[in-house]
Amino acid sequence: MRGIKKDFLGVHVLHGIDLECAAGEVHAIVGENGAGKSTLMKILAGVYTPSAGEIIIDGTPQKFNHPLEAQQAGVSIIYQEFNLLPDRTVAENVFLGREPKKGFIVDRAKMERDTAKLLHEFAPDDPIAPDELVGRLSVAQQQTVEIAKALSLDSKILVMDEPTASLAAHEVERLFDRVKRLRERGMAILYISHRLKEIFELAQRITVLKDGNKVKTVNADEVTSAELVKLMVGRELDQYFPPRGDPSKRGDVKLRVRGGATEVLSNIDLDIHAGEILGVAGLQGSGRTELARAIFGADPFLEGTVEIDGKPVKINSPKQAIAHGIGFVSEDRKTEGLTLAQSIRDNVALAWRGLARGRRSQLSINVKDLCQAVELRSRGGLGQEVRYLSGGNQQKVVIAKWLATEPQLVIFDEPTRGIDVGAKAGIHDLIRGLANEGVAVLMISSELPEVIGMSDRIIVMRNGQIAGELPAGPTEAEIMFLATGEEDIEAKTEADLAKIQEELSSAGEGGKS
């Protein structure tokens, strides 16, 4: 693959990536979530067409408009979610759409014979009956069927996306054995994984992606896992964070929660002061987003008390939260933050329009000023539909939308997800700017450097509770100690730390990549 670029609705996801994989090689692709691994592989498999660049297989340039064309060119891909029909047999799945025929009738015997032969060749240790229904097989066996399917297609290139994610330890060993057999047969294998140990065991070369760029391709035997982590995380790129607030200028408690509980959350005691950024860290499923939604009234607290400026309030809907001066920049701006087909102007005015009439007339808004305040840059003017904006500019529209309601407390859930590195700093400046103006800020992030770099105080969530609170500038280890509840975190190696870091950052992604 040469110079592969991909834009989605004007957002650059891949910035020109070169990648080569030789026959008989396992080539690992690593990178944080959102680095572009899956997008790159989907381009190779014909799911997406690249905006630029070319794919060359055995010296022949290829252009795939459909996954079937990629398949015919010898590319097979095994996703984390398998593409198998659970109510059909193993043999039927392997030969789906290409069943051997005897006259007009499917030659079931030949199909099952061929399947058995294929399976025996590379998986002799785990006999799978060709006439078994796929739905009855274990996950590992289903994966074997997927591989058999790729083999029966005479694939030259096999892409495996996180193949060990849902396997038990002994199954992983078997999978490795199979991958090695495939390698010996001359298959080119692109292997996507977060697990560095696997990569070192299988791969000859490793390509590191970050934010849609190729960082480097290295030979596996010339690099240590620590070096690899450094390449993946590439911290030095976004070390910049705006200066923290002056603790002496911290205002009174803006929002106080006592004994807050929902179906997911329990024992939430929380104070957010005017003018501070309170960071929220925690692993996936620890209840970070649920906390935000509870405060915002989207999934309100069922128990406990909430006070704003010392006065008890009931917040049972976003509308009430907004009336109390709360804004919520949600995790997924496309489905929860924006009306994509509407103009910048309408999106910026959206929350303001929802205000009660009296409040609305107090706050006459000027969309142009608001856009300037968030430094929104749009070539199409204020009438442009927001779906054409980049991720960073879309996020600025969401922030402008809340500025229009003159909020007292703004909740940011993953404020820089899916945003280019350059635009991230701009968003960070805006968040700090809000706090400096006396707004209370609650900022959830699964990127530890972001939480550490931005927060005046950090709470760490675990199992729906607040596991602890940390002052400004803790170490990653301190946060992970609270997030995981593991005592011996100090003893962990750098690579293990990286793994936890990976889990942290995969948290909000919902296992997307």
Added chain:
Amino acid sequence: MSTSAAPVPEGPSGVGEGAPSALQRVFGALRAIPVVWYLTIVLWVWIAAINPLFAEPSGFLAYLKQAAPLAILAAGAFFVLASGEFDLSVGSLVTVCVVVAAAISDGDPSKTWPVIALLFVIGLIVGLINGVVTTIFRVPSFITTLAMLLILDGAVWLYTSGSPKGALADNFREIGRMGIEVPVIDQLPYSVIILVAIGAFSAWLMRRHFGRQVLAVGDNDRAAALSGINVTRVRITAFVLSALSAVIAGILLGGFAGVTAQVGQGLEFEAITAAVLGGTVLGGGRGSVINAMAGALALTALFSWLNLQGVSGAFEDAVEGVIIIAAVAVASYRLREGS
């Protein structure tokens, strides 16, 4: 806090772009005119070429008078479609209006205004039920309003046993038939005045908070709700507007159509076809109410043109079907292109 949370950059903002050339601007402006207007004008010219009467004020106004009920229904349909829902009950609501008005007034002109008030109450109730069932009980509007269609049709049959009783008073029928005497153009029909008034009102509404909220809700109701928009209220209001448009259309149609149990039949689909032809996107979030009304003008013109070509009126349903599919296909192709 003020709106300038972050330092405002010096100089002009990033919003806006360099001025295009004059030719580009003319071309751009022409492209910005929705296709439906070109279609309408081509049909007008074509019809006028076949039948010169059409180009005269009285002929053209007669056409507008004929198109008015559908255009008003299209405006009502637009609000519901733009909010992401459907209203299939308007046709039978039109029938209910005509049948009820005839039965109650039975030709008595003094009852006309109370009857009209009653019709608006019926419309309000039907719209509220459609809206509440769809939003609060979460029954898909397609089902809700289809059921409403059946219920209203059934009620008409039950009430009339198939042959409507009574008659419409003359002053009731005049609303749809007559107009104000105006020197040059002879007679300005009331229905055209009502059409223009409703067009202006709808366009005004779309520029207000309500109209912007309708589009936002149709585009992404989750984001709208999380931004504090009362999605339920917006959608219920849209259903009420649609039902009220059916009442007005029913009053106008009562003027020139007879009192039958079929007077509104099929109008729900004609209204949706018109709105879609005018660029309203099924699923919500896009479109313009004026263009939806223009869709009704185009559709009526198209039917007249087909008539002049000697195509049977029975063919109209098939034409509608083709238009719906074609317009939706073009719209979704364009949306893909745009991305």
